[in-house]
Amino acid sequence: MPDNAPLTDLAAELPDGMVVTDPDILAGYRQDRALDPDAGTPLALVRPSTTAQVQTIIRWCASHGIKVVTRGAGTSLSGGSTAVDGALVLSTERMRDxxxxxxxxxxxxxxxxxxxxxxxxxxxxxxxxxxxxxxxxxxxxxxxxxxxxxxxxxxxxxxxxxxxxxxxxxxxxxxxxxxxxxxxxxxxxxxxxxxxxxxxxxxxxxxxxxxxxxxAQPPACTVVGVFPSVTEAGRAVLAVTDQIRPAMLEFMDAVAVNAVEDMMTMGLPREAAALLIAQSDAPGPAGAEEVALIQAAFEAHGATECFSTDDPAEGEAFTAARRAAIPAVERLGSLLLEDVGVPLPALPDLIDGVAEIAATQDVTISVIAHAGDGNTHPLIAYDPTDAAQHDRAQAAFGQIMDLAISLGGTITGEHGVGRLKKAWLPDQVGPDVMQVTAAIKAALDPDGLLNPGVLL
Amino acid sequence: MPDNAPLTDLAAELPDGMVVTDPDILAGYRQDRALDPDAGTPLALVRPSTTAQVQTIIRWCASHGIKVVTRGAGTSLSGGSTAVDGALVLSTERMRDxxxxxxxxxxxxxxxxxxxxxxxxxxxxxxxxxxxxxxxxxxxxxxxxxxxxxxxxxxxxxxxxxxxxxxxxxxxxxxxxxxxxxxxxxxxxxxxxxxxxxxxxxxxxxxxxxxxxxxAQPPACTVVGVFPSVTEAGRAVLAVTDQIRPAMLEFMDAVAVNAVEDMMTMGLPREAAALLIAQSDAPGPAGAEEVALIQAAFEAHGATECFSTDDPAEGEAFTAARRAAIPAVERLGSLLLEDVGVPLPALPDLIDGVAEIAATQDVTISVIAHAGDGNTHPLIAYDPTDAAQHDRAQAAFGQIMDLAISLGGTITGEHGVGRLKKAWLPDQVGPDVMQVTAAIKAALDPDGLLNPGVLL
Structure with a gap:
């Protein structure tokens, strides 16, 4: 930050209290859900509620060369809204129309x-x-x-x-x-x-x-399959998607199932190697056909138990269990969160490869996945006070992205590259795409004011 | 074109016959379906079949400052692939893997x-x-x-x-x-x-x-409604889309119905002011419900006849009639083809406004529309040998785009801006968006080699 940046001028142009410099408040805006220990300390926090106020802030930033990190709810899992030393944090939390x-x-x-x-x-x-x-x-x-x-x-x-x-x-x-x-x-x-x-x-x-x-979405029917083998569960996913397009097809491994059960006590099968949770929202007889087909696919791939329900509350309980996996696994240690995706046929290879990386690096990696679209979240849980384990977890983090790239996939299916995965982006997209990316960035933000350190 | 452009060097780098300079062949690549009388004469035609050949061509263009118009099947209705004097036409017709x-x-x-x-x-x-x-x-x-x-x-x-x-x-x-x-x-x-x-x-x-x-798409059921009023047909569209999302909802006015009937003799109702053709592909009972709802909406808005069929061939005949509207109306005169779209509630206003423009300019304008998504194709048919009528048709062409913009819509829903609608693009998107567009163009194509005259 230039020492003479007249923050008071900005405050004067905005409603009272919109520019915050209280260190206690700023502390809450340094990190996002990626919990980057290297998060910076912002110059100030601004919480505009209108487009005109955003314009005022950005014009002030542009004229003073101050960078700005835009932050929504701060739930980025890839450090996309992690604060940067000397930059403004622009929180959109009050933009709620x-x-x-x-x-x-x-x-x-x-x-x-x-x-x-x-x-x-x-x-x-x-x-x-x-x-x-x-x-x-x-x-x-x-x-x-x-x-x-x-x-x-x-x-x-x-x-x-x-x-x-x-x-x-x-x-x-x-x-x-x-x-x-x-x-x-x-x-x-x-x-x-x-x-x-x-x-x-x-x-x-x-x-x-x-x-x-x-x-409105038609009511969905939920099918849950309990698998003794992670690999077979992966193959069951392909057996379903080869035939129909389910409304949902989620995967949880044993670590995730047990972590969720520890947290929520809802009777999940602790002995399962993997759980698949599928939904069909096709109306009427078509839905019943899809449910039968999903069950048959699960059973053909060794599901020891297969349960279906058209009770929305019961279905939602399983979906909620799947959604709770990240916070549940987080109770096992600090997390490095992956978001790798592959073309669907490579899903079993990805799951097997992650298991190998976990074994090699001797770290716990729980795999949960939006399996039906090939998007997985290997969750690396480690003890941050153990320096050697921390290093092995970091190594696994990179190796999983390398694996996804080698399988023709992506380092991020839905979380974004943010700051944490930036180093791997060139490996996925190559130097020419990086150059095009930089050219477009330069065309729209020549001074590099907007969310510095993300992507590029 | 620089006089010394070594076209023979390019030909030598490509398979025999890939670079064409025969004026008779070039003549067929000057215009696209927009039939722009001001189409240019290309320097040459190239018909690569591989990406590597495209790269060879573009590198040659870049090193000699030769511009290039990329052409698919030449069916652009907005002059997007109209040839430019001195530029290469790069046809993708042989890229068929x-x-x-x-x-x-x-x-x-x-x-x-x-x-x-x-x-x-x-x-x-x-x-x-x-x-x-x-x-x-x-x-x-x-x-x-x-x-x-x-x-x-x-x-x-x-x-x-x-x-x-x-x-x-x-x-x-x-x-x-x-x-x-x-x-x-x-x-x-x-x-x-x-x-x-x-x-x-x-x-x-x-x-x-x-x-x-x-x-695969489930089999669709088709509903055809015959309307004595164009405006009421427009309202019937809203009555359908307010309740369901049909798989198709098409509009033809009387001019289009009669032009198609003249061309295809399939028993369309010549007396109709407008025809709506809708489809539902919801499976089983859900589909039957949608069909009933579409029929009720049509009848509530004065449809004098309402016909439904689950025979795919019969349904396809009506769809084919709708698709034939452009060539059919083209038999009434030279066409200026609009592609204006509006937010759905503005559809009746757009249809009424086009009728007013037709009356004011004293030109025939047939309206066909992908009504369910607010995308209309007013077809201005005029006698190109009548200079005054030509001018009035051109005036109407611009007025219809102005009308769409004034209704919060777009000058092109699906055909692109091409060369013919370029003058109206700034009116729709404004100077700042044009500047961003130019900046991105400059970032990716600083010498302006690619499809010159389109958009910018």
């Missing part, structure tokens, strides 16, 4: 709303906003857009980008632009709407989002 | 394949590639990606961008990059895959496309 337009079946929202609040607003109008990160109760819709977040339903219903029709974005020089709109179809000009979805805050600050909604 | 991977439910294709060929390959594996421009039998998949093409099923199944998972792109300096892959989820780096979809050939040349496929 929302409207639903049933005629165009869209919601127009500010970025600080939680995903669950957007979902609830849609439900109140008989509609549905599908993307459902496991953290949907605590993550912001702005962060979802910034990372192109996924979730459990994506195997059938796609990811965040599939639902973003329009955006308002404040650029690095403080101008606000609108791209897209409320139409499903819009081929006018470069597809800038889609460019900003997943850009992790490095190209602009998203201040308003127009989301496509669907009619 | 295709493979389907059932395990990942993807097709990987070269850009020169026709949309119908991609669809057929998917069907051969029990799968479905949904996007269905009316021109699907003659338009290329590369052109579809370049324009983010839509079609009839988009109201339920989305547009081309929703199906593009990965791309290979040759950049303006001849480097080939790969972006995305075969995963549904991939948040690694800037979303470059999506940036290229709809970029109309100005950022790079798409040489390979990985498309997401769906399970």
């Amino acid at each position: 929302l409207s639903v337009d049933t005629a165009t079946r869209t919601a127009t929202v500010q970025p600080g709303l939680l995903n669950t609040e957007v979902k609830a607003a849609a439900v109140a109008h008989g509609l549905w906003y599908p993307p459902d990160p496991s953290s949907f109760e605590i993550c912001s819709i702005g962060g979802n857009v910034a990372t192109n977040a996924g979730g459990l339903c994506c195997v059938k219903y796609g990811v965040t980008v599939d639902y973003v029709l329009g955006l308002e974005v404040v650029l690095a020089d403080g101008r606000a632009i609108r791209v897209g709109g409320r139409q499903i179809k819009d081929s006018a000009g470069l597809p800038l709407t889609k460019l900003f979805v997943g850009s992790e805050g490095v190209l602009g600050i998203i201040t308003e989002i127009t989301l496509r909604l669907l009619p | 295709l493979s389907v991977d059932t395990a990942t439910r993807t097709a990987t294709v070269q850009p020169g394949l026709l949309n119908t060929e991609v669809k057929a390959a998917a069907v051969a594996h029990g799968l479905w590639y949904p996007p269905d421009p009316s021109s699907f039998e003659i338009c290329s998949i590369g052109g579809n990606v370049a324009t983010n093409a839509g079609g009839l099923c988009c109201v339920k199944y989305g547009v081309t961008v929703d199906y593009v998972l990965g791309l290979e792109v040759v950049l303006a300096d001849g480097r080939a990059i790969r972006v995305g892959g075969r995963q549904i989820k991939d948040s690694a780096g800037l979303p470059l895959t999506k940036l290229f979809v709809g970029s109309e050939g100005v950022l790079g040349i798409i040489t390979e496309i990985t498309l997401r496929l769906l399970p």
Whole structure:
């Protein structure tokens, strides 16, 4: 930070109390859910509630060369909203306007709303906003857009980008632009709407989002399979997806099952090597056919128990168990969170390869997965007070990403690259794509003010 | 063209006959389906079949400052592939490789394949590639990606961008990059895959496309409604989409109905002011409910006749009638083809406004529409030998785009801006978005070699 940055000038341009420098408050905005011990100390925290205020802040940043980290709910698992020394933290938590337009079946929202609040607003109008990160109760819709977040339903219903029709974005020089709109179809000009979805805050600050909604999801039937073999569970996934497109197809290994059972005591099968949780939301007889097919696939791959229910509460209990896996496994140690994805046929190889890495590095790695779309979350749990174990965990973290790349996959399916995975991005995409990335970044943010250290 | 451009050097680097300078052949590559009378005369035509050949061509262009117009099947309705004086025309027609991977439910294709060929390959594996421009039998998949093409099923199944998972792109300096892959989820780096979809050939040349496929579409039931009032037909559209998401919801006005009947003699109701053609592909009882609901909505808005069928051939006959509207109306005169879209509630206002423009300008304007997603194709038919009528048609062409913009809509829903609508793009998106567009163009194609005159 330049010593003479007139923070008081910025404060004077904004409502009272919007610029915060109290170290106790700032401390709560240094880290995100990645809990990076190297998180910086911000110059200040600003909590605007309007686009105009965001513009004021960014113009001030631009004129003083101050960098800015945009933060939604701070739930990034890849350090995308970790504070940087001397930079502002711009929190969108007070940007909470929302409207639903049933005629165009869209919601127009500010970025600080939680995903669950957007979902609830849609439900109140008989509609549905599908993307459902496991953290949907605590993550912001702005962060979802910034990372192109996924979730459990994506195997059938796609990811965040599939639902973003329009955006308002404040650029690095403080101008606000609108791209897209409320139409499903819009081929006018470069597809800038889609460019900003997943850009992790490095190209602009998203201040308003127009989301496509669907009619309410039909009631889903849930099938749970208990497997004595992790590899066979992986093959059962392929056996299902080869035939149908389930509405959900989730995987938990034994470590995750037991960690969740320790935390929630809901009667999960502790003896299972792996659990698969599938849903079908096809209506009527078609749904019954899908359920039968899922059960047959599970049984053909050695499921020792196979249970199905059309009771939504019962189904939701299993889904909740799956969603609770990350906090549950976190009780076993500090976590390094992977988000690797592979083309579906490589899923068993990925799962086997992770087990080998765990054995070689002698660290606990629990694998949970949005198995139906090949997106897995190996969770490396380690004792941070054991320096050697910490180093082995870090080595495993890199090796798992290397493995995913070698299988034709991605280092991040839905969490974003953030700061923690930046070193591996060139290995996945190659130098030419990195150069194009840098060129676009330079075109939109020539002074590198926006979310420094992310991606590039 | 620089006088000394060594075209023979380029020819020597490519297989025999790949560089064409025969004026008779070149003549067939000057215009596209927009039939721009001001189309240029290309320096030469090149028809590569591999990515490496495209790279050779683009490197030659870059080193000699020769511009290049990429052309798929030449079916652009907005002049996106109209030749430019002194530029190469790079036709992708010989880039026809295709493979389907059932395990990942993807097709990987070269850009020169026709949309119908991609669809057929998917069907051969029990799968479905949904996007269905009316021109699907003659338009290329590369052109579809370049324009983010839509079609009839988009109201339920989305547009081309929703199906593009990965791309290979040759950049303006001849480097080939790969972006995305075969995963549904991939948040690694800037979303470059999506940036290229709809970029109309100005950022790079798409040489390979990985498309997401769906399970085969369930059989659809078709409902046809005959309306004595265009406005009431528009309201019936809203009454349907307020309640369900049909698999198709198409509109034809009386001019289109009669033009198609003149051409195809299939017993369409010549007395109708408008026809709506809807489909439901919900399985079993859910489908029957949707059909009943569509019929009730049609009847509530004054449909004098309402006909439904679950015979696929019968349904396809009506769909084919709708798809034939453009060539049929073209028999009434030269066409200026609109592609304006509006948020759905504004559809009746758009239809009424177009009628007013037709009356004021004293020109025939037939309106056909992908009504369910608010995307309309007013077709201005005029006598090109009548200079005054030509001018009035041109005036109407601009007024319709102005109207769409004033209704919060877009000048192009699925055809792209091309060269014909470029003058209206700034009115829709504003100067700041144009500046961002230019900055990204400059970042990727600093010398402006790729598809000059399109968008910018």
